Amino acid sequence: MSHIVRAARPGDLDAIYKMAKSTGGGFTNLPPNRPTLEAKLERAASCFARTGDEVGDEMFLFMLEDTRTGKVTGTCQVFSQVGMSWPFYSYRIGAITQHSKELGRTFRAETLSLVTDLEGSSEVGGLFLLPGERASGIGKLLARSRYLFIRNHRARFGDRLIAELRGAHDELGNSPFWDGVAGRFFGMSFAEADDFNAIHGNQFIADLMPKHPIYTAMIDENALAVMGVPHASGRAAMRMLENEGFVFDNYIDIFDGGPTMVAQTDRINTIRETRDVPVTRVGDIGENAPALLAAGRLAEFRACHAGIVEEGEGIAIDAATAAMLRVSEGDSVAVASR
Incomplete structure (x- = not known):
């Protein structure tokens, strides 16, 4: 990743x-x-x-x-x-419906507008x-x-x-x-x-x-x-x-x-599923769950796939992920399930 x-x-x-x-x-x-x-x-x-x-x-x-x-x-x-x-x-792609009384028929024509x-x-x-x-x-x-x-x-x-x-x-x-x-x-x-x-x-x-x-x-x-x-x-x-x-x-x-x-x-x-959480720890996270992460605004925006570990109201990530996202402990990241 x-x-x-x-x-x-x-x-x-x-x-x-x-x-x-x-x-x-x-x-x-x-x-x-x-x-x-x-x-x-x-x-x-x-x-x-x-x-x-x-x-x-x-x-x-x-x-x-x-x-x-x-x-x-x-x-x-x-x-x-x-x-x-x-x-x-x-x-x-739409349709126009026309009816002929004399023929007793209704025609529905598909159109491009x-x-x-x-x-x-x-x-x-x-x-x-x-x-x-x-x-x-x-x-x-x-x-x-x-x-x-x-x-x-x-x-x-x-x-x-x-x-x-x-x-x-x-x-x-x-x-x-x-x-x-x-x-x-x-x-x-x-x-x-x-x-x-x-x-x-x-x-x-x-x-x-x-x-x-x-x-x-x-x-x-x-x-x-x-x-x-x-x-x-x-x-x-x-x-x-x-x-x-x-x-x-x-x-x-x-x-x-x-x-x-x-x-x-x-x-x-x-968009609906993403939540903002703080990074509580950066280091060895062992067994982890895959996630989609993003941090930074405008030109500093960065997103990646990474493993996370839920810790209370925040998450722990490894050092490589923190470096890619340019975040440290205490910074907020956006998290969505992968």
């Missing part, structure tokens, strides 16, 4: 660029564009530096580091409020682990650390939390949903549109996308088959989100049709 989740630093540019090049495309929050990633790191630094407690248009970027080697192998992001810099678009219903939500995203590192619960540590950060800075986040999952791609990296729906209106490939969105934002969607509902009966079968379906690499992430209390509420990504998961922030399981 040597991995720590910590705030990103400017020196992480090479590591995060390496990860961005390993995503295989369609990963909007982690584009393989060095200047864009450098700007992300700078923005995150300014957000970590702000001390106010009101909700703002902020992005917090975290890195997963192996403390034994110093190697960075994963990353994740938290957005305090989406839709502030530019509209946050989704497709909502371009909406901004989720504006103002907080968002967790950008979670990525390098291939070969997805074992031993490390991905779960990375994912759940975001909820601990939100809990420990609750005033800076909204009451609704969303997570967009990458949609299904074919073996060539193309998006059947894009090719069957949005791509018909833009004259560019999925990769081109996704890269443009990651760097410049999605205002071009508002400029060019039809504003009226699209009847799904007019969409080709390949696109229909992947609506609301996560990328193969994101199925485990979807299960983790569901275990935390997220649900699929018929919102999908406008680019690749991936599902948008929605939850009430204070009902997230990790």
